[in-house]
Amino acid sequence: xxxxxxxxxxxxxxxxxxxxxxxxxxxxxxxxxxxxxxxxxxxxxxxxxxxxxxxxxxxxxxxxxxxxxxxxxxxxxxxxxxxxxxxxxxxxxxxxxxxxxxxxxxxxxxxxxxxxxxxxxxxxxxxxxxxxxxxxxxxxxxxxxxxxxxxxxxxxxxxxxxxxxxxxxxxxxxxxxxxxxxxxxxxxxxxxxxxxxxxxxxxxxxxxxxxxxxxxxxxxxxxxxxxxxxxxxxxxxxxxxxxxxxxxxxxxxxx
Amino acid sequence: xxxxxxxxxxxxxxxxxxxxxxxxxxxxxxxxxxxxxxxxxxxxxxxxxxxxxxxxxxxxxxxxxxxxxxxxxxxxxxxxxxxxxxxxxxxxxxxxxxxxxxxxxxxxxxxxxxxxxxxxxxxxxxxxxxxxxxxxxxxxxxxxxxxxxxxxxxxxxxxxxxxxxxxxxxxxxxxxxxxxxxxxxxxxxxxxxxxxxxxxxxxxxxxxxxxxxxxxxxxxxxxxxxxxxxxxxxxxxxxxxxxxxxxxxxxxxxxxxxxxxxxxxxxxxxxxxxxxxxxxxxxxxxxxxxxxxxxxxxxxxxxxxxxxxxxxxxxxxxxxxxxxx
Ligand SMILES: Nc1ncnc2c1ncn2[C@@H]1O[C@H](COP(=O)(O)OP(=O)(O)OP(=O)(O)O)[C@@H](O)[C@H]1O
Ligand SMILES: [Mg+2]
Numbered sequence: 001x002x003x004x005x006x007x008x009x010x011x012x013x014x015x016x017x018x019x020x021x022x023x024x025x026x027x028x029x030x031x032x033x034x035x036x037x038x039x040x041x042x043x044x045x046x047x048x049x050x051x052x053x054x055x056x057x058x059x060x061x062x063x064x065x066x067x068x069x070x071x072x073x074x075x076x077x078x079x080x081x082x083x084x085x086x087x088x089x090x091x092x093x094x095x096x097x098x099x100x101x102x103x104x105x106x107x108x109x110x111x112x113x114x115x116x117x118x119x120x121x122x123x124x125x126x127x128x129x130x131x132x133x134x135x136x137x138x139x140x141x142x143x144x145x146x147x148x149x150x151x152x153x154x155x156x157x158x159x160x161x162x163x164x165x166x167x168x169x170x171x172x173x174x175x176x177x178x179x180x181x182x183x184x185x186x187x188x189x190x191x192x193x194x195x196x197x198x199x200x201x202x203x204x205x206x207x208x209x210x211x212x213x214x215x216x217x218x219x220x221x222x223x224x225x226x227x228x229x230x231x232x233x234x235x236x237x238x239x240x241x242x243x244x245x246x247x248x249x250x251x252x253x254x255x
Numbered sequence: 256x257x258x259x260x261x262x263x264x265x266x267x268x269x270x271x272x273x274x275x276x277x278x279x280x281x282x283x284x285x286x287x288x289x290x291x292x293x294x295x296x297x298x299x300x301x302x303x304x305x306x307x308x309x310x311x312x313x314x315x316x317x318x319x320x321x322x323x324x325x326x327x328x329x330x331x332x333x334x335x336x337x338x339x340x341x342x343x344x345x346x347x348x349x350x351x352x353x354x355x356x357x358x359x360x361x362x363x364x365x366x367x368x369x370x371x372x373x374x375x376x377x378x379x380x381x382x383x384x385x386x387x388x389x390x391x392x393x394x395x396x397x398x399x400x401x402x403x404x405x406x407x408x409x410x411x412x413x414x415x416x417x418x419x420x421x422x423x424x425x426x427x428x429x430x431x432x433x434x435x436x437x438x439x440x441x442x443x444x445x446x447x448x449x450x451x452x453x454x455x456x457x458x459x460x461x462x463x464x465x466x467x468x469x470x471x472x473x474x475x476x477x478x479x480x481x482x483x484x485x486x487x488x489x490x491x492x493x494x495x496x497x498x499x500x501x502x503x504x505x506x507x508x509x510x511x512x513x514x515x516x517x518x519x520x521x522x523x524x525x526x527x528x529x530x531x532x533x534x535x536x537x538x539x540x541x542x543x544x545x546x547x548x549x550x551x552x553x554x555x556x557x558x559x560x561x562x563x564x565x566x567x568x569x570x571x572x573x574x575x576x577x578x579x580x
Contacts, residue, residue, distance in 0.1 A: 052464055084466030094457040097480050106475065110467045156461070163466065 003028040003167060003197045004049060009063035011044055011053070018044050019226040022063075024216055026167075031189060031198045033208040033234065036218030037249070041226030042201045045218070046169050049199065050086040051079050067167075084111070087165035091172040093152035095144035095159070100127075100136050103144045103155055107163035126158040130188060150181025154188065161196070168192065170200040174207065186211045205250055209238050217246045318552055325550030328543050334550070339511040339525075341534070346547045350511045352554060354524035357514045358428050358507065359497045362435035366492055369436070370443030371478070371485060377444070378451040379473050390448075397441035405505030408434045413506055420521055426508030428524040434502045439492035446491055450484020451477060483569045490566030494559055497528075504529035527555045 002025035009022040019041035026032045034042045047053045048065060051072060065072045072082050084107075095103050104123045105113075113119055123140070127133040132154045136142070144155055153173060160168055170189075174182040189198060189211050202208050208215055215237040217230040230237060230246045241247040325334065329346050336347030377389050412433055413425030420429070454477050462472035478485070508523025511530070516522075531548050538545040 050464060052460065055460070055463060080466050080468055082466075083464055087466075088464040090457060090460065090464075092457065094455075094461045096458060096461065096476055106462075106467075107465045110465065110471050110475065159461075159465065 001028050002026060003068065004199075005064075005066040005069075006048075007064045007066070009045070009048065009065065010061060011041070011048060012060040013056070014058045017225050019218075022226075022228045024228060024231045026197060026199060027214060028197050029193060029195075030213040031193050031200060031211055032214045032216065033212035034199065034201045034216050034218060035203070035205065035208050035249075036226070036229075037220070038203075039224070039226075040218040040220045042218055043171050044226070046088075046171055046199060046201055049167070049169055050083050050088055052083075052088065054079060084163055085165050086167040086169060087160035087163070089153070089156050089160055089168060089170040089173050092176050093149055093156050095147075095152050095155050097143065097145055099141045100144050100147070100155060101140040104158050104162050106159060111163060122162055126162040127155075129161055129192070130154040130158040131184070132158060148181070150177050150184060153177060153181070153185065157188070157192075161192070165196065167197045167199065170198065172201050172203060175203070182207070205238075205252075209234060217241075217243075217249065219245055219249070318549060318556065321546060322549030322551075322553040325543075325546045325553075328546060329550075334547075337513050339530075341544045341547070344543065346543070348527075348547075348551055348554065350513045351525055351527045351530050351551060352558075353514050354428070354507075354511070355497055355526040355528070355555070355558075357519065357524060358431045358435060358503065358526055359493055361429065361432035361520060362439060362496045363489060363493055365432060365436035366439045366443055366496075367489055370440050370488065370492070371447055373440070373444050374447035374451055374485075374488075375473060375478065378448050379469075379477065390445075393441050393444050397445075401438065401499060401502040402505075404434055404438060405502035408502060408506040416521075422521040424508060424523065426506055426523055427521045428507060428514060429520050431503045431507035431524070431526070432520075434506055435496040435499055438499060438502065439496045442495055443488045443492040446488035447481070447485045450481035450488065453484065454480045483572065486569045487566045490562050490569070494562050494566075497562070498555070498559055500526075500528035500532050504532055509533065527551050531555075 004026040006022055006024050006026075009019065010017060011019045022045060034045065036042055044053065048061060049072075053059050053061075061073070067082070067086065070077065072086075096106065101123055104126050105119050108119055108122050113122070124133060124137075127136065132151060135151060136147070136155075144152065147155060153176070157168070157173075174185050177185065186207065189200070192198060193213075200208075200212065212234045214232065215230075215234045216228060217237065218226050219229045220226050230241060230243045232242075237246065238250060241250060325346075334346055335349055336345070337349050338345045338347040339350050373393075377386055377393070381389060408430060409426075413427075413430050415425070416422060416427060416430045416433075417425035422429075458476050458480050459472055462476040463469070467475065503526050507526065507529065509525045509529055510523035511525040512519075512522065514520075514522070514524050531551055534544070535548055538548065
């Protein structure tokens with residue numbers, strides 16, 4: 001079943017078209033990887049899915065994005081509610097410069113959950129889910145910025161899942177991490193996908209091959225406009241790409 | 256990490272400067288002229304720089320020389336007593352210290368919420384064109400001479416305070432605090448605004464992406480992230496308020512009474528600055544009264560210094576944390 005259906009999506013920064021006619025379906029409880037060379041619009045596409053692009057003035061889109069069949073750009077749909085259902089993890093770990101506890105409690109508090117037992121439970125559960133609990137449980141009041149980058153990124157994921165989103169978007173979540181933290185993060189993603197739908201942008205072909213169920217390959221054409229070249233189950237895309245450009249990219253012949 | 260990067264930047268130009276005379280095909284004589292010019296300018300700047308420091312040190316020494324005798328000439332219990340009657344040799348500075356503290360604290364209590372709210376408005380809410388107009392306007396406010404503000408306070412604010420609050424006189428601690436709040440606002444707004452501006456976009460993005468509204472993101476993410484800068488803003492505003500003389504002297508009534516009763520805020524007070532300014536012209540040089548006024552100056556200096564120190568330590572902490580990242 002498709003969690004998100006994207007239909008003929010075009011996106012403009014001002015008058016500049018950056019992605020053109022993208023249609024794909026993101027399956028529930030699967031990891032969908034977006035790959036492609038730099039500047040082909042992967043981040044832009046990802047940021048459409050939770051409407052983070054709305055925060056950039058002068059942007060425009062055409063086409064439809066359906067979340068559980070509901071148009072996310074529907075004027076009746078509250079963007080705040082949308083972002084609570086579609087969470088996002090950024091390229092550089094960006095915990096708030098506050099305590100570990102407050103970072104994870106941020107989302108629940110914003111939704112009106114007050115101090116106390118419930119909040120403690122949510123914080124513990126979220127930190128356990130990202131395997132960070134044992135490392136920080138003795139000092140939940142420490143500054144989040146004092147954690148290692150890998151821990152910070154897991155904290156950011158804990159913060160995201162504290163409000164139980166349906167979908168987690170990740171834009172190159174491992175690019176600032178060392179190899180061990182990266183493998184740790186990939187394991188974590190495999191665990192999380194039991195409960196969440198995950199979309200990940202990555203430059204790392206092995207990573208896409210290792211963790212994802214589906215792969216979408218983006219490429220810019222001559223006019224610097226990003227297009228979807230190939231989309232399908234990861235095994236198939238990597239072993240028997242239909243498009244020669246996909247094959248060239250995956251085997252490292254360009255990009 | 257941060258320090259290392261700065262060192263690199265510093266060394267870069269120096270290295271180039273050393274290489275230059277060799278690599279360019281300039282005559283030796285010209286090169287020497289060049290060096291002479293450099294030598295002169297460098298030393299002129301050095302002399303100017305050191306003389307500025309020298310003057311500060313001299314002023315400070317003068318303050319100590321004239322003020323320190325106070326603490327030997329007047330017994331400490333009297334000096335920190337509650338009665339300031341110089342004509343009867345009673346030099347109790349407590350009313351003056353508390354007067355300054357009261358006026359300053361109330362001023363900051365008024366200016367802080369207003370200043371931070373304005374800074375948030377200017378930085379986070381106002382459209383670009385409004386920001387372009389507001390910022391220079393706020394900075395201009397800082398340039399209004401305090402005597403003009405004092406005049407405005409006497410003729411408009413004081414009668415208002417008297418009529419609205421029913422105080423016997425409009426010349427009260429509260430009137431002074433209002434004016435001081437107004438005077439410290441530009442500082443607080445500018446510094447707090449810079450602090451908000453320095454909050455990385457990634458924090459805002461994280462807040463918004465968590466489904467926080469714009470306001471929730473501002474109050475729960477951006478403002479806390481800027482808190483050390485905002486504390487600095489408050490400290491600087493306080494420093495400005497506690498040292499202000501003219502406007503305060505004009506509107507606080509200058510009665511040296513202990514501001515310890517509940518209604519003190521709406522009664523006249525006298526601050527340390529106003530006392531020095533008002534009485535310095537009338538004392539005989541070298542008299543006890545004269546030295547005590549300098550002693551009050553030292554006390555004021557110590558207070559201001561502690562406030563600045565607190566501000567600096569906040570800044571220092573922030574730097575250190577930034578450096579570790
Ligand atoms: N805020 C913006 N304003 C204008 N143009 C932008 C903006 N953000 C991105 N672009 C442009 O849109 C195009 C796609 O950018 P995007 O960041 O989506 O690419 P990407 O595939 O994520 O690249 P990378 O792999 O380097 O992250 C690029 O040409 C970029 O210059
Ligand atoms: Mg990107």
